[in-house]
Amino acid sequence: MLFSNFEYFIFFALVFLYKWYLGPFLFGNTEKERNYSHIFLLIVSYMFYMSWNYRFGALIFISTVIDYYLAIRITETDSKKQKKTFLYISVFLNLVCILGFFKYYNFFSENINLFLSLFGFKSPFPLLHIVLPVGISFFTFQSLSYTIDVYREIIPCERSFIRFSLFVSFFPQLVAGPIVTAKSFLPQLFEKVEFQDIQFRVAIRYFFLGYFKKVILSDNAAPIVDLIFRSPENYGTTASWIAAILFSIQIYCDFSGYSDMAYGSALLLGYRLPENFRLPFISRSITEFWGLRWHLSLSIWIRDYVYIPLGGSRVSYFRHKFNLWLTMFLSGIWHGANWTFVIWGSVQGFLVVIESLFNEFKKKKFGNRTFPSYRFFFIPHIIVSFFFMAIINTWFRAENIQKEFIMLKNMLVWREAGLRPYMVNTALLVLLTVGLGHILGYKIFEQKKEWKIPAALEFFGYIIFVFVFAALTNDKELPFVYFQF
Structure with a gap:
């Protein structure tokens, strides 16, 4: 679903109508309505992402669960060594197991095989038919930055899985950025924004x-x-x-x-x-x-x-x-x-x-x-x-x-x-x-x-x-x- 096609305009119009009209009509302008709005935005964000390939939804969900869980473990332990261990696990899983495998496995395998063949060795790494998930470099960086910020105690751990999932998968910037950090986005989920406040x-x-x-x-x-x-x-x-x-x-x-x-x-x-x-x-x-x-x-x-x-x-x-x-x-x-x-x-x-x-x-x-002529x-x-x-x-x-x-x-x-x-x-x-x-x-x-x-x-x-x-x-x-x- 591209921003520039008619399908997106219909999709966004429905999201907009629920966000500012149907949601407030059903639940009033309350905290309950805001929570339901987060759930709704999370659902449509996954629908948006899975419109390219439904299998992609599982990957972003796994990435979300990893950093949600590890950030909680970092917060709950008092051991600096354990905090660092959980951080390293997040870095390894995000950059090696997720981003590294999907984006770089074939590149490294092909070049390692080529190098070994110069010395008469057989190719040890098979090349795989890997479909690169849309926007994988963006959402892995976002999710990882959250865990790093929690480790550095820049932001508190987000206990709501819904809010954290929405931060990772928010559909306007999900597939091509900009890369959003938790410290800039998560606080906005607690703000009370009225329709008349929209620019x-x-x-x-x-x-x-x-x-x-x-x-x-x-x-x-x-x-x-x-x-x-x-x-x-x-x-x-x-x-x-x-x-x-x-x-x-x-x-x-x-x-x-x-x-x-x-x-x-x-x-x-x-x-x-x-x-x-x-x-x-x-x-x-x-x-x-x-x-x-x-x-x-x-x-x-x-x-x-x-x-x-x-x-x-x-x-x-x-x-x-x-x-x-x-x-x-x-x-x-x-x-x-x-x-x-x-x-x-x-x-x-x-x-x-x-x-x-x-x-x-x-x-x-x-x-x-300074040089006055610099302007020329x-x-x-x-x-x-x-x-x-x-x-x-x-x-x-x-x-x-x-x-x-x-x-x-x-x-x-x-x-x-x-x-x-x-x-x-x-x-x-x-x-x-x-x-x-x-x-x-x-x-x-x-x-x-x-x-x-x-x-x-x-x-x-x-x-x-x-x-x-x-x-x-x-x-x-x-x-x-x-x-x-």
Whole structure:
């Protein structure tokens, strides 16, 4: 069930009607009604998740039971050794038995078998036909973060299995994030939210914006990207650069579009999700891109549960640089079990380390000195960072290393082949739209410009959008890219 299809609109309309009308009508505005609302949302969340494959429901239930039980055991024991043991069990079961098996078993088996075959050994690990559960990387990280926070005594143990299960499986963000932590979501389940408290216009704006990004921009860029990356040997320099740039925009519009629709859906139900994107294409460096603007929920998760526990910057000089690299490397393999993701994460890590070294040199050389002319380099910094990310992201999209090398050769060694006018026209239109969107977003969110739009005009605009969507929608319904993670 995709956010962008009619089936979801019917599904969400029924959930919305129960949440704000049928539930209060049957039980009144009481704590009992809130508890029944949690049960109802839990049931529909499982229905939503199982609409892809009913077997997935058992997996998320097992993951939920594991951390619910282990968090209680951590709370009830006074022994620090036992607390740590229960935490390690949670880490092992989540990252090795669940995420590791479903996502990485075949990758490691294939490479170990290949390595052993070089020395004449038979393949000891059979390759299995494993169906990757939708959103497994998201809900395992959420569930695990809860147990870690209970162990650290940041949050109390949640005794209600219903509330904890709803935290793990809440359908707006279940399959593609943002990654929600228990300390931000569980307290909301105790808040008394009235229908009139909903930021209705804000929620609708987010949902329509996300729908526009996904259906109009991402889905129309995807066929060109898929065509060129599938057979890069048939295309030349211009076409390869178009594919690289379009893919960076496609993945942004696809993923941030989902996040926007998830945010809008949750807000309509009275819940707040964390911000996941913040105008990433105005980043002036790779560090700013990852630390402040792109997939923020993952960056914050890795910072809080990997980087800081490793010592962060409070360790030796070389250990600090290694920690920086490791966080980006882990981000790479989190995205997928393929050597292309390993290289993609490693390259990102090396660039972050290089930027850290450069910033240290600049601070040592010039101190806190400011340069009045710096504002004139603002746009070149953005352009250079964008093109760096476009090149690096080809590793993210490439089907294998061999095809990636062909793409890089096409981009760096001039030759012309396979270019079609519609590729150029689509790329220019999508790039212009996203660029204007970032300029507008910069004015609103960075410079805090307030533009008041009359409600009637806004409503009329949505009607126009509906007709635009109908005219420009790609005939082929495409799933969200991040569902595979």
